[in-house]
Amino acid sequence: MDNKFTEQIQKWLDASPQERSLSEGAELLLKLNRNRWMYQQILRRRLYSKLEYELRKHANIRRHGYTADSAAVFEKATMSAVKARIVAVSDAKFKGFRPDHENLPEDIKAIPEENARLFHQLKELFESLKNREDEQPCDRHEDVYQLAQLDAEIRKNWERYDRYSASGDTTDGETEVASLAAPTAAQVSAARKYLSSNASKLRSFVEAGEDDKSAALRSKMQERVDLILRAGESFKAEFLAELEKLGLNF
Secondary structure, three states, rough: OOOHHHHHHHHHHHHHOOOOHHHHHHHHHHHHHHHHHHHHHHHOOOOHHHHHHHHHHHHHHHHHOOHHHHHHHHHHHHHHHHHHHHHHHOOOHOOOOOOOHOOOOOHHHOOOHHHHHHHHHHHHHHHHHHHOOOHHHHHHHHHHHHHHHHHHHHHHHHHHHHHOOOOOOOOOOOOOOOOOOOOOHHHHHHHHHHHHHHHHHHHHHHHHOOOOHHHHHHHHHHHHHHHHHHHOOOHHHHHHHHHHOOOOOO
């Protein structure tokens, strides 16, 4: 993504209305959406409000690390992953407690109830997005991004609840994984190889709308991501961004 171009957009938005050039802003928008009809209408009718709305929408997308095209891929991946999770997880899941639930610290004990609330929000937002399929992906992006954040938070919360031990949970609330066997270098290497060789396959499933195949492969890839993170390893920024856009959580 061209960061300098993003800076140009933000500079135009940050300028006062008196300092904004209509033609300059319209040119920026044309580069973003390639919609010449909109470009001509904005100039002819001097649609400053419409121009600001469109540029701000694209600026927010780029702030999250996406372009209009990659935002569409991210949406397909996120909707597919959340659909699979909703199908797999019933509300009864949130009524299931650990055998030692009553002896847990209050913040850990509260996780099932908190996740029930978040899961309700997740389903409502998912259904709302399904009803807005006639909109462009860039118009839905903020809500899709929020959907992905909710999904990641729910997963993180369950992991913390399931893995908590009296001698293990950290004071800052992060999941304690020290008690788990540390992955070997060979396992980390194999996990990286699996992710590299399957990223393009997952992308093709997402772009083809093959939700079942996407969900199955994404789940296997997520296991490798979790293993690498558990080993204390990291990812190159570009590859991490690519995996995030395909619905993987970090």
